[in-house]
Amino acid sequence: MSDLLQNTIKMIQPLDKEAMAKAQARQDMLTKPQGSLGRLEEVSIRLAGIQEKALPRIEQKAIITMAGDHGVVAEKVGNFPQEVTAQMVFNFLAGGAAINAVAGQVGARVIVVDMGVAADLGDKPQLVSRKIAAGTKNMTQGPAMTQEQAVEAIEAGIEVVTDEAAKGLDIVGTGDMGIGNTTSSAAIYAVMTRQAVHDVTGRGTGLTDEQLAHKVSVIQRAIKTNCPDPKNPLDVLTKLGGFEIAGLVGVMLGAAARHIPVVIDGFISGAAALIAIALAPELKNYLFAGHRSAEAGHRLGLEYMGMNPLIDLDMRLGEGTGSALGIFIVETAARILAEMATFGEAGVSDKEEE
Amino acid sequence: MSDLLQNTIKMIQPLDKEAMAKAQARQDMLTKPQGSLGRLEEVSIRLAGIQEKALPRIEQKAIITMAGDHGVVAEKVGNFPQEVTAQMVFNFLAGGAAINAVAGQVGARVIVVDMGVAADLGDKPQLVSRKIAAGTKNMTQGPAMTQEQAVEAIEAGIEVVTDEAAKGLDIVGTGDMGIGNTTSSAAIYAVMTRQAVHDVTGRGTGLTDEQLAHKVSVIQRAIKTNCPDPKNPLDVLTKLGGFEIAGLVGVMLGAAARHIPVVIDGFISGAAALIAIALAPELKNYLFAGHRSAEAGHRLGLEYMGMNPLIDLDMRLGEGTGSALGIFIVETAARILAEMATFGEAGVSDKEEE
Numbered sequence: 205m206s207d208l209l210q211n212t213i214k215m216i217q218p219l220d221k222e223a224m225a226k227a228q229a230r231q232d233m234l235t236k237p238q239g240s241l242g243r244l245e246e247v248s249i250r251l252a253g254i255q256e257k258a259l260p261r262i263e264q265k266a267i268i269t270m271a272g273d274h275g276v277v278a279e280k281v282g283n284f285p286q287e288v289t290a291q292m293v294f295n296f297l298a299g300g301a302a303i304n305a306v307a308g309q310v311g312a313r314v315i316v317v318d319m320g321v322a323a324d325l326g327d328k329p330q331l332v333s334r335k336i337a338a339g340t341k342n343m344t345q346g347p348a349m350t351q352e353q354a355v356e357a358i359e360a361g362i363e364v365v366t367d368e369a370a371k372g373l374d375i376v377g378t379g380d381m382g383i384g385n386t387t388s389s390a391a392i393y394a395v396m397t398r399q400a401v402h403d404v405t406g407r408g409t410g411l412t413d414e415q416l417a418h419k420v421s422v423i424q425r426a427i428k429t430n431c432p433d434p435k436n437p438l439d440v441l442t443k444l445g446g447f448e449i450a451g452l453v454g455v456m457l458g459a460a461a462r463h464i465p466v467v468i469d470g471f472i473s474g475a476a477a478l479i480a481i482a483l484a485p486e487l488k489n490y491l492f493a494g495h496r497s498a499e500a501g502h503r504l505g506l507e508y509m510g511m512n513p514l515i516d517l518d519m520r521l522g523e524g525t526g527s528a529l530g531i532f533i534v535e536t537a538a539r540i541l542a543e544m545a546t547f548g549e550a551g552v553s554d555k556e557e558e
Numbered sequence: 559m560s561d562l563l564q565n566t567i568k569m570i571q572p573l574d575k576e577a578m579a580k581a582q583a584r585q586d587m588l589t590k591p592q593g594s595l596g597r598l599e600e601v602s603i604r605l606a607g608i609q610e611k612a613l614p615r616i617e618q619k620a621i622i623t624m625a626g627d628h629g630v631v632a633e634k635v636g637n638f639p640q641e642v643t644a645q646m647v648f649n650f651l652a653g654g655a656a657i658n659a660v661a662g663q664v665g666a667r668v669i670v671v672d673m674g675v676a677a678d679l680g681d682k683p684q685l686v687s688r689k690i691a692a693g694t695k696n697m698t699q700g701p702a703m704t705q706e707q708a709v710e711a712i713e714a715g716i717e718v719v720t721d722e723a724a725k726g727l728d729i730v731g732t733g734d735m736g737i738g739n740t741t742s743s744a745a746i747y748a749v750m751t752r753q754a755v756h757d758v759t760g761r762g763t764g765l766t767d768e769q770l771a772h773k774v775s776v777i778q779r780a781i782k783t784n785c786p787d788p789k790n791p792l793d794v795l796t797k798l799g800g801f802e803i804a805g806l807v808g809v810m811l812g813a814a815a816r817h818i819p820v821v822i823d824g825f826i827s828g829a830a831a832l833i834a835i836a837l838a839p840e841l842k843n844y845l846f847a848g849h850r851s852a853e854a855g856h857r858l859g860l861e862y863m864g865m866n867p868l869i870d871l872d873m874r875l876g877e878g879t880g881s882a883l884g885i886f887i888v889e890t891a892a893r894i895l896a897e898m899a900t901f902g903e904a905g906v907s908d909k910e911e912e
Contacts (some may be wrong), residue, residue: 235649236656237638237763241879242852242872284591284907291906295589300899302590308897309890409591498596516870517887518596525595532886533871536663543662545654552645553638 208359209454213484215461219253226258227251233546243512247492247537254465254490255374259542262535264372265312267379267524268364268455269296269303272448273322273339274384275348279422281387283409286339289383290323296381296523297330303379303523310528310535312377317364319357320447334360336447340388343426347443348388354442354450361454366462375465377494377531378452379524380472386499389475391423391444393501395434396478397508401427404501406471406520437482445479452476457483460490467514467530470497472522474505481509494530495519562713563808567838569815573607580612581605587900597866601846601891608819608844609728613896616889618726619666621733621878622718622809623650623657626802627676627693628738629702633776635741637763640693643737644677650735650877651684657733657877664882664889666731671718673711674801688714690801694742697780701797702742708796708804715808720816729819731848731885732806733878734826740853743829745777745798747855749788750832751862755781758855760825760874791836799833806830811837814844821868821884824851826876828859835863848884849873 227249232238239245251260271293277286295301296316307314317332318325322339325331336357340348349357365376382388386408393404402420411419430443441450453476459466468477468491481488493506495515506513514533519526547554581603586592593599605614625647631640649655650670661668671686672679676693679685690711694702703711719730736742740762747758756774765773784797795804807830813820822831822845835842847860849869860867868887873880901908 234656235646235654236875240763240873240875241656242874244871244873288907291904292589295899295904295906298899298904300589300897300904302588302595302894302898305894305897306890309886309893409594514871517598517868519594519598520596521590521594529887529890532663533883536660536883539663540656540659543654543659544656545649545652550645550649550652550654552649553642 206355206359208362209355212362212457212461216484216486218486219489220256223256223258224249224253227541230541234544235547235550235552241540244537244540247534248541251465251534251538255463260538262374262538264374265310265531266315266368266373267303267307267312267377267528268315268317269379269381269524270317270319270448270451271381272320272446274382274388274446275340275342276344276387276422277384278342279344281419281422282384284383286322286383289381290321290325292381293318293321293325297328301523302521302525306525306528310532312528312531315368317451319451332364334364340446343444344422344429347430348445349442351438351442354438354445357447357450358454361451362458365455365458369462369464373464375467375531375534376455376459377467377524377527378455378469378473379527380448380452380522382446382448385446385448385472387419387423388444388446388449389472390501391426392440392475392478393505394423395427395432395440395444396482397504398434399504404504406500437479441479449476453480456480456487456491460487465492465534466490467492467494467527467534469494469524469527470520470522471499471502474502477509478505492530492534495526497526560709560713562716563709566716566811566815570838570840572840573843574610577610577612578603578607581895584895588898589901589904589906595894598891598894601888602895605819605888605892609817614892616728616892618728619664619885620669620722620727621657621661621666621731621882622669622671623733623735623878624671624673624802624805625735626674626800628736628742628800629694629696630698630741630776631738632696633698635773635776636738638737640676640737643735644675644679646735647672647675647679651682655877656875656879660879660882664886666882666885669722671805673714673805686718688718694800697798698776698783701784702799703796705792705796708792708799711801711804712808715805716812719809719812723816723818727818729821729885729888730809730813731821731878731881732809732823732827733881734802734806734876736800736802739800739802739826741773741777742798742800742803743826744855745780746794746829746832747859748777749781749786749794750836751858752788753858758858760854791833795833803830807834810834810841810845814841819846819888820844821846821848821881821888823848823878823881824874824876825853825856828856831863832859846884846888849880851880
């Protein structure tokens with residue numbers, strides 16, 4: 205491992221217990237029955253621990269949406285042609301995609317990153333170009349990338365989120381775009397969670413039963429060819445990953461190292477989280493699961509990581525749409541903690557004397 | 559029934575199928591795999607049917623939070639003293655309650671209505687005073703109110719939402735405040751859904767096992783004393799209801815009559831919805847369940863009404879906090895439908911040719 209990655213992992217510290225105790229004490233004095241705001245209370249307290257502030261604040265918000273192509277599309281694992289990855293990047297930049305609408309609603313800026321799209325996207329002022337290569341290699345024939353590329357992609361993710369932090373960033377959501385990336389992600393889930401491939405493989409953009417069986421067999425072949433070591437997350441990422449998945453690993457690590465909470469999106473971001481938490485177990489406390497995706501396998505992945513999603517609306521689009529909705533919930537939790545009056549301030553009677 | 563109530567019920571029409579078909583057709587052309595935004599797509603289409611617009615819009619938002627007191631508190635069914643109802647009304651008006659924070663986050667105005675608080679709240683410019691009486695009577699000894707009062711309270715709710723509609727209102731959320739109102743509501747759930755009282759009765763603001771058993775016995779006594787007729791929703795409301803619950807029945811009916819979608823809050827709003835849907839079955843299509851409350855019985859009530867909640871965060875506060883979060887989801891759904899580009903507009907390839 206290189207210095208940047210190693211140092212970033214070392215920077216990820218346990219949550220600030222003192223800030224959390226103060227936030228909990230304040231929650232218990234606010235004008236409501238104790239605990240009656242349920243998970244919003246828990247979220248506000250963990251947020252205090254992450255930001256190291258008794259009154260955490262969410263003002264500057266960003267979704268980092270990373271795009272990459274996958275050599276495994278040669279095995280015909282999906283319904284959409286590979287050029288859609290590049291077309292959707294242009295759609296993000298033009299503001300016409302779902303993530304633009306949802307991020308607009310939430311007040312988050314969208315950072316679009318080319319981590320490895322298999323097309324020359326040209327020089328676009330709004331596009332962050334961190335292209336590692338023009339798509340990964342076909343993982344059924346060997347590793348999807350070299351280990352050097354995997355580290356380079358993670359470090360690109362660290363640098364992207366560090367640049368955003370310099371501009372002001374109180375919370376970040378992850379997002380992805382990449383034709384073929386549910387195949388790569390399902391392979392990562394199978395290895396990292398030790399589940400059968402068919403239990404973690406879903407229909408992606410809408411496969412038939414026959415297409416799904418083919419996708420499962422492709423993933424099984426990729427795992428057999430590569431023999432990834434589940435105890436070595438970098439090995440798993442190298443052999444089965446994608447450049448956008450590796451980049452998101454870096455975003456998660458880099459944000460946590462700077463005490464910035466991360467809301468993860470659905471199935472693809474979950475694959476990145478499985479790798480990132482294995483690299484830095486303390487990271488888990490910095491992550492919120494934005495939503496539960498309808499993509500089969502996401503539920504198992506969240507359970508494996510012990511994460512309870514904030515939203516569950518049968519979405520399965522990616523791009524960061526689920527993390528953007530999750531950011532809204534986290535921001536609401538912070539606002540309640542900051543703005544509500546205490547029993548004393550409001551002159552409201554607490555419980556009756558016994 | 560009086561003219562206003564009868565006419566309002568008659569005004570609630572089936573959804574606009576043409577607007578819904580147009581919204582569905584547009585959803586299917588947007589740059590995403592069909593159906594990949596899950597329930598957000600369904601919400602946008604139903605919204606089109608409610609607002610009678612192919613491109614529904616949510617700009618003007620309000621939470622109507624109705625307060626009332628309950629004579630049944632004489633039976634010692636809760637932990638907080640009755641004066642908390644009035645104190646919390648003042649807290650709403652001062653902006654210090656949870657609903658103020660959540661509504662602020664969502665951009666909704668909060669309309670606070672005194673439907674029957676057992677205290678003189680004085681003349682407050684921001685308070686809508688529609689007091690029917692200073693609290694209901696103790697339902698263990700006879701009807702909570704007269705049938706005339708029940709109709710008067712429903713009609714007050716119709717008038718309150720009609721006044722708001724005149725100011726501009728694209729969506730409304732319901733909210734409640736009333737010490738003792740989980741007891742009244744559980745009684746309504748038991749009768750309307752034909753469930754055993756102990757299955758629909760919860761711990762409210764935080765009862766012990768012993769207190770919960772006492773609350774169940776109080777509700778059983780109230781039902782035995784009054785013999786409410788489950789086929790006559792106005793009879794159930796009269797005998798077991800609260801003035802704020804009756805007012806919320808009116809808000810739901812009045813909004814639907816004006817093609818305004820209603821996001822209902824948790825357990826108390828659910829009791830109002832059970833009554834309102836029984837009065838006007840077509841109303842159901844105009845309602846979105848904002849969230850699933852942690853209060854026992856809410857799940858059963860939602861299942862009885864066939865409603866799938868938008869949010870599930872173990873909240874059990876009321877005030878409209880769950881409906882405000884639900885409004886955010888509905889607004890997001892509308893925004894996606896309006897703002898996303900189609901495949902043609904964005905130059906993105908649809909599925910590969912077979």
